[in-house]
Amino acid sequence: MTLKPEVKQVLNRTLEALLxxxxxxxxxxxxxxxxxxxxxxxxxxxxxxxxxxxxxxxxVTQTLVKATPLLLVGxxxxxxxxGGVINIGAEGQIIVGALATTALSVGFPDLPRGVLLPLAxxxxxxxxxxxxxxxxxxxxxxxxxxxxSTVMMNAIAVQLSNYLLRxxxxxxxxxxHGTRIAQSALLPRAVWLTKLVxxxxxxxxxILALVLAVLVYIFLWRTTIGYRIRAVGLNPDASxxxxxxxxxxxxxxxxLGGAFAGLAGAVEVTGVQHRMMEGLSSGYGFSGIVAALxxxxxxxxAIPAAILFGGLLVGGNAMQRAVQVPSALIxxxxxxxxxxxVSADIWARYRARRRETSG
Amino acid sequence: MAELFTLPVLLGILYSGIRLAxxxxxxxxxxxxAQNSGVLNLGVDGIMLMGAYTGFFVGMKTGSxxxxxxxAAVTGALMGLLMALVSVTLKAEQGISGIGLQLFGLGLSTLxxxxxxxxxxxxxxxxPVKIPLLGDIPYLGEALFNHNLLVYGAFVLVxxxxxxxxxxTFGLKVRAVGQNPTAADSLGVSVDGxxxxxxxxxxxxxxxAGASLSIALINLFQENMTNGxxxxxxxxxxxxxxxxxxxxxxxxxxxxxxxxxxxxxxxxIQLPSDLAVMxxxxxxxxxxxxxxxxxxxxxxxxxxxxxxx
Numbered sequence: 001m002t003l004k005p006e007v008k009q010v011l012n013r014t015l016e017a018l019l020x021x022x023x024x025x026x027x028x029x030x031x032x033x034x035x036x037x038x039x040x041x042x043x044x045x046x047x048x049x050x051x052x053x054x055x056x057x058x059x060v061t062q063t064l065v066k067a068t069p070l071l072l073v074g075x076x077x078x079x080x081x082x083g084g085v086i087n088i089g090a091e092g093q094i095i096v097g098a099l100a101t102t103a104l105s106v107g108f109p110d111l112p113r114g115v116l117l118p119l120a121x122x123x124x125x126x127x128x129x130x131x132x133x134x135x136x137x138x139x140x141x142x143x144x145x146x147x148x149s150t151v152m153m154n155a156i157a158v159q160l161s162n163y164l165l166r167x168x169x170x171x172x173x174x175x176x177h178g179t180r181i182a183q184s185a186l187l188p189r190a191v192w193l194t195k196l197v198x199x200x201x202x203x204x205x206x207i208l209a210l211v212l213a214v215l216v217y218i219f220l221w222r223t224t225i226g227y228r229i230r231a232v233g234l235n236p237d238a239s240x241x242x243x244x245x246x247x248x249x250x251x252x253x254x255x256l257g258g259a260f261a262g263l264a265g266a267v268e269v270t271g272v273q274h275r276m277m278e279g280l281s282s283g284y285g286f287s288g289i290v291a292a293l294x295x296x297x298x299x300x301x302a303i304p305a306a307i308l309f310g311g312l313l314v315g316g317n318a319m320q321r322a323v324q325v326p327s328a329l330i331x332x333x334x335x336x337x338x339x340x341x342v343s344a345d346i347w348a349r350y351r352a353r354r355r356e357t358s359g
Numbered sequence: 360m361a362e363l364f365t366l367p368v369l370l371g372i373l374y375s376g377i378r379l380a381x382x383x384x385x386x387x388x389x390x391x392x393a394q395n396s397g398v399l400n401l402g403v404d405g406i407m408l409m410g411a412y413t414g415f416f417v418g419m420k421t422g423s424x425x426x427x428x429x430x431a432a433v434t435g436a437l438m439g440l441l442m443a444l445v446s447v448t449l450k451a452e453q454g455i456s457g458i459g460l461q462l463f464g465l466g467l468s469t470l471x472x473x474x475x476x477x478x479x480x481x482x483x484x485x486x487p488v489k490i491p492l493l494g495d496i497p498y499l500g501e502a503l504f505n506h507n508l509l510v511y512g513a514f515v516l517v518x519x520x521x522x523x524x525x526x527x528t529f530g531l532k533v534r535a536v537g538q539n540p541t542a543a544d545s546l547g548v549s550v551d552g553x554x555x556x557x558x559x560x561x562x563x564x565x566x567x568a569g570a571s572l573s574i575a576l577i578n579l580f581q582e583n584m585t586n587g588x589x590x591x592x593x594x595x596x597x598x599x600x601x602x603x604x605x606x607x608x609x610x611x612x613x614x615x616x617x618x619x620x621x622x623x624x625x626x627x628i629q630l631p632s633d634l635a636v637m638x639x640x641x642x643x644x645x646x647x648x649x650x651x652x653x654x655x656x657x658x659x660x661x662x663x664x665x666x667x668x
Contacts, residue, residue, distance in 0.1 A: 034467070038474050086454040144647045145597065147401065147454050151590045155640040163633040286462060293455065328469035328582075335405070335463025339441070342451035342459065 020294055023340035024308070027333040034332070035325065045325045052318020053311035059318070061200035065272060067310030069094070069264040069281075071209040073288025074295065074302040075216045076132075076260030081297050082220060083253025084233035089135060089150025090261035091285025092157030093128040097262030098269040099161055100127035101191075102184045102276040103169065109188035120191045121266045128262015129255045131157065136254030140247035146254060154285070165278060183277035193271035203271035209306075212260075216299040229253055261285065283331070287313065290334050293341050309334070362626070366498065372618045374502040377510065378576060379614035382407070382568040382585075384513035386592035387599070387606045388520050389564025394596050395524065396557040397537040397658035398446055401457025403565045404589025405464020406438040410569025412468040415580040416475060419482050424574050428509075431570035432563045438464065439562015443555045450662035461589070469582045476580070484578035485509055509567075509575040514607075516564075521603040533557055537656035540663040550663045565589065587640075594643045597650040609646065616642055 032042035053063050073090045080087035101124035108116060131153055138144035165182040174180050193203040220226035231239045232249040240246050264284065269276055291309045295301030316330035362368060386403050393400045410431035418427025438460065445456045485507035494504040524530040535543040536553045544550050568588075573580045595613065599605025620635040 034470065040474075088458060138644070138648065142648055143651050144644070145594075148590060148594045148597070148647055149644050151587065152594070152640040152643045155587050156637050159633075159637045159640075162636075167633070286458070289455075289458065290462075326470050326473040328466045328473060331466025332463055332470055333466070335459050335461070335466055338459025338462060339445050339451070339456055342456045343445050343449040345451060 017296070019344045020296065020341045023294070023337045023344065026340055027336040030336055031329055031333045035329070040323075040325060044323050045319050045329070048319040048322040048325075049312070049315035051315075052322070053315030057197070058200060059314060061197055061202040062314045063307065063311040064206050065201045065203070065310070066313045067306040068203075068206045068209045068271070069268050069284040070288045070291045070310055071213060071302055071306035072264035072267065073261050073284055074292040074306055075209075075213060075299055076128075076257035076264075077289050077292035078295070078297050078299050078302060079216065079220065079229065079260070080253045080257035081292065082233045083229040083249060084236060085136075085139060085250055085253050085257075086147050087132065087135075087150055087254055087257040087261075088147055088289070089132060089153045089258065089285070090264070090288050091281055091283070092150070092154035093131045093258045093261035094265035094268070094281040094285055095157040095161050096131045097124035097128040097265030098276050098280050099164060099169070099265075100124050100262070101266040101269050102187065105187045105191045105270070106169075106185050109190070111190070113190040116188070116190050117193075117270070120270060121263065124266025124269070125259045125263040128265065129259035131262065132258015133251065133255045136251040136258070139254065140251035150254075161276075162278065165276065169276070171275070184275050187270065187274050191270050192274055193267070201272055205267035205271040208267065210303065213299045213303050220299065225249075225252070261288070264288070287334060290338055293338060363622075368622070370498055370502045372615065372622055373499075375621065376611070376615040376618040377503060378506060379617050380610045381510045381513040381571045381576060382588055383592055383595060383610040383613055384516060384607065385564045385568035385571060386589055387595040387610060388516050388603060389561035389568070390593055391520070391596045391599070391601055391603065391606055392524075392533060392557040393554075393561040394659055395537045395601050395656055396533045396554045397540060397656055397661065397663070398443075398554050398558050399453045399457065399593075399660040400439075400442050400446070400460075400558055400561055401454060401590070401593060402438070402442055402460025402464065403457075403561070403568075403592050404585050404587060405461035405468075406435050406562050406565035407464075407569035407572070407585045407589045408468040408583065409438055409464045410435045410566030411573040411584055412472055412569075412580055413566075414570030415482060415573035416471070418574045419480070424485055427574050428567065428570050431566040433566070435562040435564070435566020435569070436559050437562070438566070439559040440555070442562065443558040446662065447551050447554045447558065450664070453660045453662075465583060472580060472582060479579055479581045481579040482574060484573075485575040507575050509571045513571070517603045517607045524603065529556075534656075536663075537658055540658050544663070544665060554663075565592075568592070591639065591643050594647055594650075597653075597655070598646040600650065600653040601656060613639060613642065 028046065035042040035045055051059070053059050073094065076090060077087055101120045104123040105116060105120045135144070135146045135149040135153060138149055139146040162182065165184060169184045170180070171183055171185040173185070174183065193205050196202045196204060196206065220230060228244050229249050229252065231244060232246050236246050265281065268280060273280060287309050291305040292302055295305035312330050316327035319325050320327040386407060390400060390403055413434040414427040414431035417430035418424045442456065442460050445451045446453045487505050487507050490504040494500045524533065532543065532548050532553050535548060536550050540550045569585065572584060577584070591613065595606055595609040598609040616638055620638050623635045
């Protein structure tokens with residue numbers, strides 16, 4: 001080899017960073033094969049997808065609107081993963097976050113915006129933190145498998161939401177009209193997030209998410225707590241020997257993961273729907289995990305990843321409307337992308353080891 | 360609530376409790392083999408959905424429920440192989456790859472359902488077969504021995520899997536690979552080979568578990584019809600301390616709570632009904648808490664790399 005070692009290292013690193021990117025085209029090829037088998041022209045479908053996601057102002061802004069909760073959830077997932085715990089519970093944390101934000105906003109509609117909006121967002125964040133904290137404390141104190149407990153917490157959150165939206169929290173107008181659709185009353189305008197582009201859905205939550213991505217980066221790499229979270233994630237035994245309170249940081253990782261997902265729910269309800277309803281989250285909790293993985297579990301990497309998957313979700317819905325290809329295709333592709341990305345890890349590790357042994 | 364303690368109601372709950380244990384048993388016993396060999400397959404729910412879809416679709420198109428069941432088993436095997444490829448050969452993080460498999464199964468089964476059927480249809484599923492003599496026992500006969508074949512199959516699977524795990528060379532290899540892969544490898548046991556077999560077997564049983572819903576118990580297919588059952592099945596393996604008898608006990612507790620919960624819902628008792636639907640999930644978390652002190656396979660969810668000490 002005539003390449004200088006530094007150049008080679010840069011090339012290797014770039015290759016590793018680019019490897020996960022092949023997961024998307026690979027998943028699209030498999031998706032195309034399924035469509036072909038069903039006698040559907042994949043080009044028509046993917047064309048409709050692309051147009052829907054990025055074809056005009058409406059598409060682009062919708063993509064960013066979807067990217068916002070994905071980024072927030074992704075940030076929480078990144079913190080948890082870096083702390084060595086796997087948070088599958090974002091879906092439930094979004095739901096309880098949205099419920100808490102709604103309850104507080106509807107309960108105190110007369111408070112001024114400067115007070116009500118921060119309180120409402122905080123309520124959602126705290127509710128998410130509690131929902132993540134239960135598996136977190138069970139993990140830290142008793143060693144309960146957090147993957148399974150967070151999945152169960154998702155199911156409990158769905159049932160809780162169904163109960164509240166049909167009973168105590170139902171919009172009084174729904175009872176009056178006898179329609180009884182399971183949704184809350186409209187939130188007071190004081191908590192509606194500001195629109196960034198007139199006549200679109202894009203709201204200031206997107207900026208909040210971007211700022212938080214930078215803050216999470218600083219938190220994880222520039223603060224003591226962040227450093228300890230990562231140390232526990234990398235090597236719990238060594239951390240314990242170094243005097244770090246491992247269970248405490250395991251719990252903190254899951255609590256923070258829950259807080260970000262709860263905030264995603266709060267932002268979704270104050271920025272987009274302006275009321276709590278069934279199916280508010282529609283899978284952001286899982287797509288957010290995909291975004292975090294795809295962003296290489298780095299807070300800043302999660303930004304482009306969230307935009308990419310936001311685009312896929314928006315495009316998937318457009319595809320369903322325009323050419324009647326069910327948007328479930330996107331879910332299947334997201335699953336494949338996860339499988340590809342985690343499988344690609346081995347190549348990165350293999351190359352890393354070769355680098356080590358070859359000096 | 361006083362109505363609960365009448366004979367017909369109790370027998371009804373006994374009957375549906377036995378029925379409802381079926382999908383949990385198939386899925387959890389399959390997962391138990393995978394976990395005993397050291398692989399945590401979290402994608403069971405996605406495999407069940409694919410099994411439920413193919414079982415229903417093939418059963419409906421061919422008019423043969425047995426062909427439907429076969430198709431579900433084959434689909435389950437393929438999904439299991441995919442999981443084995445990703446987690447055994449490519450050594451991916453199992454907690455995440457399982458979620459990927461679940462998303463894939465959920466998305467693909469929904470996609471295929473919408474493209475090939477579009478709306479929910481029902482099918483005449485496996486019919487109850489009364490066991491001679493036992494079925495004639497007053498009261499209990501009807502509740503215990505008048506079920507369809509897939510229900511009996513699930514219960515027969517328990518002693519069979521117990522025998523395989525404890526009394527055969529293969530079972531010994533499975534446990535050895537799960538407890539100490541390095542030692543098993545040095546004795547010439549193919550760690551990856553054993554894990555491929557158990558994960559694929561787990562896939563087959565998860566596929567059958569799905570089909571048991573769509574062509575033997577509920578007799579229809581709809582989007583995400585498992586509603587997280589696969590995850591509960593994974594938790595039941597923890598609860599059952601990786602033993603068939605423990606899995607049986609867990610499945611029964613679970614299905615009886617479910618049957619009880621359904622009864623409350625049907626009765627329309629308002630407050631408990633809202634809380635009752637949460638019971639299975641709360642119970643799972645409690646089950647996980649109690650499972651903590653049990654000895655899990657030492658290499659569970661750790662990929663095997665030769666020469667790594």
